[in-house]
Amino acid sequence: MSVLDGIKVIELANERSAFAGKLLADMGADVLLVEPPGGDASRNYPPFYKDEVDPDRSLYFWHYNTSKRGAVLDLENDADRAQLQSLLDDADVLIESEPTTRLAVLGLDYPQTSERNPRLIHVAITPYGRNEPLSDLPSTDLTLMAAGGPVWNCGYDDHALPPVRGWGNQAYHTGCHFAVMSVFTALLARLESGRGQFVDVSITAALNVTTEAGSYNWLVNQTTVQRQTGRHAAIVPTGETQMRCADGRWVNTGVPPRFPQEFAKLLAWLNTLQLDFPEKVFIEMGANWEGNFNLSLIGSDDTVTAIFMAGRQGLATIAESVSAQAFFEGCQRAGLAVGVINSPEEAFEDPHFVAHGMQVPVEHDDLPEPVVYPGPPFSLPKAPWRISGPAPRLKRT
Amino acid sequence: MTSALGKYRICDFTGQLAGAGATKWLAAFGAEVIRIEDPTRQGRWDILRGNPPFKDERTGIDLGGAFNNHNTDKLGITLNLKTEKGKDILRQLIRVSDAVTENFAAGVLERWGFGYDDMRRIREDIIYVSNCGFGFTGPYSAFKTWGPIVQAMSGLTHTSALPCQQPAGWGYSYMDHTGGYYMAMAILAALYHRERTGEGQWVDLACTDAALTLNGPALLDWTVNGRGLAGADQVHSNRSQFQPMAPHGIYPCAGEDHWIAIACRNDDDWRRLAALIDQPWTAAFVNLDARLAGQDALDEHLGRWTAAQDKFALQSQLRALPIAAAAVQKPQERIDQDVTTADFGLWPEVQHTAIGAVRVDGQPVHFSQTDWQTTRGGPCLSEHTQDVLTRLLGMTSKDVAGLYEEGVL
Numbered sequence: 001m002s003v004l005d006g007i008k009v010i011e012l013a014n015e016r017s018a019f020a021g022k023l024l025a026d027m028g029a030d031v032l033l034v035e036p037p038g039g040d041a042s043r044n045y046p047p048f049y050k051d052e053v054d055p056d057r058s059l060y061f062w063h064y065n066t067s068k069r070g071a072v073l074d075l076e077n078d079a080d081r082a083q084l085q086s087l088l089d090d091a092d093v094l095i096e097s098e099p100t101t102r103l104a105v106l107g108l109d110y111p112q113t114s115e116r117n118p119r120l121i122h123v124a125i126t127p128y129g130r131n132e133p134l135s136d137l138p139s140t141d142l143t144l145m146a147a148g149g150p151v152w153n154c155g156y157d158d159h160a161l162p163p164v165r166g167w168g169n170q171a172y173h174t175g176c177h178f179a180v181m182s183v184f185t186a187l188l189a190r191l192e193s194g195r196g197q198f199v200d201v202s203i204t205a206a207l208n209v210t211t212e213a214g215s216y217n218w219l220v221n222q223t224t225v226q227r228q229t230g231r232h233a234a235i236v237p238t239g240e241t242q243m244r245c246a247d248g249r250w251v252n253t254g255v256p257p258r259f260p261q262e263f264a265k266l267l268a269w270l271n272t273l274q275l276d277f278p279e280k281v282f283i284e285m286g287a288n289w290e291g292n293f294n295l296s297l298i299g300s301d302d303t304v305t306a307i308f309m310a311g312r313q314g315l316a317t318i319a320e321s322v323s324a325q326a327f328f329e330g331c332q333r334a335g336l337a338v339g340v341i342n343s344p345e346e347a348f349e350d351p352h353f354v355a356h357g358m359q360v361p362v363e364h365d366d367l368p369e370p371v372v373y374p375g376p377p378f379s380l381p382k383a384p385w386r387i388s389g390p391a392p393r394l395k396r397t
Numbered sequence: 398m399t400s401a402l403g404k405y406r407i408c409d410f411t412g413q414l415a416g417a418g419a420t421k422w423l424a425a426f427g428a429e430v431i432r433i434e435d436p437t438r439q440g441r442w443d444i445l446r447g448n449p450p451f452k453d454e455r456t457g458i459d460l461g462g463a464f465n466n467h468n469t470d471k472l473g474i475t476l477n478l479k480t481e482k483g484k485d486i487l488r489q490l491i492r493v494s495d496a497v498t499e500n501f502a503a504g505v506l507e508r509w510g511f512g513y514d515d516m517r518r519i520r521e522d523i524i525y526v527s528n529c530g531f532g533f534t535g536p537y538s539a540f541k542t543w544g545p546i547v548q549a550m551s552g553l554t555h556t557s558a559l560p561c562q563q564p565a566g567w568g569y570s571y572m573d574h575t576g577g578y579y580m581a582m583a584i585l586a587a588l589y590h591r592e593r594t595g596e597g598q599w600v601d602l603a604c605t606d607a608a609l610t611l612n613g614p615a616l617l618d619w620t621v622n623g624r625g626l627a628g629a630d631q632v633h634s635n636r637s638q639f640q641p642m643a644p645h646g647i648y649p650c651a652g653e654d655h656w657i658a659i660a661c662r663n664d665d666d667w668r669r670l671a672a673l674i675d676q677p678w679t680a681a682f683v684n685l686d687a688r689l690a691g692q693d694a695l696d697e698h699l700g701r702w703t704a705a706q707d708k709f710a711l712q713s714q715l716r717a718l719p720i721a722a723a724a725v726q727k728p729q730e731r732i733d734q735d736v737t738t739a740d741f742g743l744w745p746e747v748q749h750t751a752i753g754a755v756r757v758d759g760q761p762v763h764f765s766q767t768d769w770q771t772t773r774g775g776p777c778l779s780e781h782t783q784d785v786l787t788r789l790l791g792m793t794s795k796d797v798a799g800l801y802e803e804g805v806l
Contacts, residue, residue: 162649211569250555
């Protein structure tokens with residue numbers, strides 16, 4: 001069994017909240033996706049299965065709606081609304097991202113539904129919170145990321161270039177992560193109290209507390225971080241960390257060598273590759289250093305500074321002569337936390353992720369071959385994650 | 398108000414953000430989270446302890462602003478696990494805890510004699526959640542990561558970019574935050590499973606796996622259609638990747654480094670925006686196909702129009718239409734001047750024993766019955782050792798004083 005087996009979730013379709021429903025459904029919850037007549041708008045988002053434009057062929061919709069069942073209900077219609085009410089009478093969780101007053105007008109807001117089903121956990125995932133009028137204005141993942149703080153932190157050293165939004169619906173994902181944490185927390189609380197509750201998740205608030213130093217530097221001493229290429233936005237500029245390798249792919253070099261044993265391994269690697277450059281002598285000094293470096297002397301002590309500059313240069317010299325993957329593995333064996341900048345599909349095909357079971361084939365009964373989906377973010381060994389089936393097909397009337 | 402998680406106790410080895418962020422949520426909802434730190438290294442296995450930012454320019458091991466931010470409402474004790482007595486105290490603590498949490502490199506806890514099998518012998522139904530960059534299995538399990546490396550390996554850095562530029566990546570550890578969220582889910586899910594079945598378990602969470610799942614539609618485009626994102630200049634992450642929208646971007650405004658995000662979701666949005674702009678060039682972009690085909694030119698025109706305007710004034714004008722628009726907010730603007738975060742109570746002020754009063758990140762949710770509360774700052778080194786050992790393990794103050802002298806605490 002999966003961890004949420006037996007938990008009934010009603011989800012009112014919305015692209016902002018779909019990922020929360022997917023996470024719960026893949027953990028075993030019985031999630032019923034309620035769509036309006038004609039289906040949720042995201043059924044029309046590309047990419048499409050073999051480019052066939054069809055509400056049942058959107059790969060976007062497929063991804064966000066695995067393991068769910070589907071129903072079409074017109075909430076403006078009395079009979080359909082009554083049907084949703086009776087579904088909620090028997091549900092454990094409601095997930096929705098409706099306008100601020102819509103459910104109250106329909107007689108389906110928390111005060112009314114909880115009267116009939118006190119065990120219901122009602123989770124609203126909205127742009128600025130359930131009662132904030134801004135939640136009713138148009139917004140997209142991009143505008144929420146700009147308002148909520150992430151965009152300010154991301155971009156390039158050259159500030160003539162616009163700041164950058166991290167790609168891939170991460171505003172919606174962040175709101176949904178907090179929604180799922182909330183569902184589990186409320187389920188545990190319900191075991192004690194026997195009662196459900198209303199949970200108000202604000203997506204922009206979620207983003208505001210997901211910007212690391214951007215927020216806490218201001219909170220602690222009112223300083224403002226500035227964006228930098230490929231590395232943390234910072235108060236004081238830091239050294240570049242991205243390098244392009246011999247095969248044209250990029251790596252993130254993380255923190256350059258700081259300990260004598262790291263310099264020793266770097267030196268050994270340079271020697272194996274038969275790479276020489278004038279400053280290599282400082283790497284030798286670093287490798288033979290007695291005890292640990294006093295890191296606070298970087299920048300003031302000439303020898304220590306030269307050793308650390310040479311460490312960075314040693315990495316750059318190796319990067320120019322090997323592939324990104326070889327650079328990554330070699331640095332990691334030297335004890336340096338370095339990473340290849342993979343595209344999503346390069347990561348997906350990487351043997352490590354394949355070994356972790358991150359390629360999950362799912363049967364679609366109307367397709368000749370299974371479709372391969374991304375696997376679990378985590379899985380409980382005693383109650384495993386599982387895609388129980390593909391996204392529901394649109395019920396057409 | 399009662400607390401949601403008040404009956405649970407966590408024996409917490411987490412550090413940095415990826416681990417500490419997870420148990421911060423549990424503590425805010427009332428769980429008793431006991432941070433265990435190494436006295437011989439002054440708790441420095443969490444590099445944030447004693448690191449900037451500092452309030453009032455006071456520096457020291459108890460004064461790190463980031464550490465405080467991630468460890469609110471937790472208790473802190475020291476235990477020297479190189480000593481037999483230290484190990485014995487840890488065994489006693491595990492016996493009275495529901496879960497053990499850590500985000501060390503794979504195998505560290507096991508080398509100290511506290512692998513999952515060891516802990517299960519102490520308490521059969523113990524929950525153990527580890528959050529490790531590459532997990533405990535697979536070709537890279539011995540390799541090290543931190544946020545930017547997780548983001549690089551999993552595809553999140555590559556997809557954050559402007560055309561003809563190297564990847565911009567994320568200007569902070571998005572995956573330390575998000576790895577922490579998944580770790581919190583894993584701890585809560587395992588607690589829920591134990592409540593229903595009585596079983597404990599070990600969840601081996603690999604942060605890079607969690608990160609890989611955050612580009613789902615792009616991965617399906619790869620597995621189904623064979624279309625990938627490798628190679629130069631395929632990513633323009635300020636544009637809309639799935640729903641076709643244009644304009645959709647971040648445009649300059651008046652003043653130094655001021656920007657605004659604007660998205661037109663459909664032709665109606667565009668008609669309203671074009672009427673406001675009221676310039677002849679808009680006529681070339683009446684329908685979506687034209688706007689998508691000429692998106693570079695459209696962005697240039699629009700950027701010239703926004704460049705002379707104040708970002709907040711323009712935001713008000715666009716929202717009145719209404720068009721999806723938001724100023725790119727700087728920290729000061731979203732923390733001190735944005736009523737939506739203030740009204741949400743997002744920045745609670747905590748009392749920290751050494752730092753004093755300081756604001757921290759709150760939780761972006763509210764529960765109607767058992768809401769979170771964040772009042773206490775992160776623990777000073779060993780601040781609650783005496784409290785925990787006397788209250789939970791029945792030691793006397795004299796026992797504790799002796800253990801400090803022996804170097805166990």
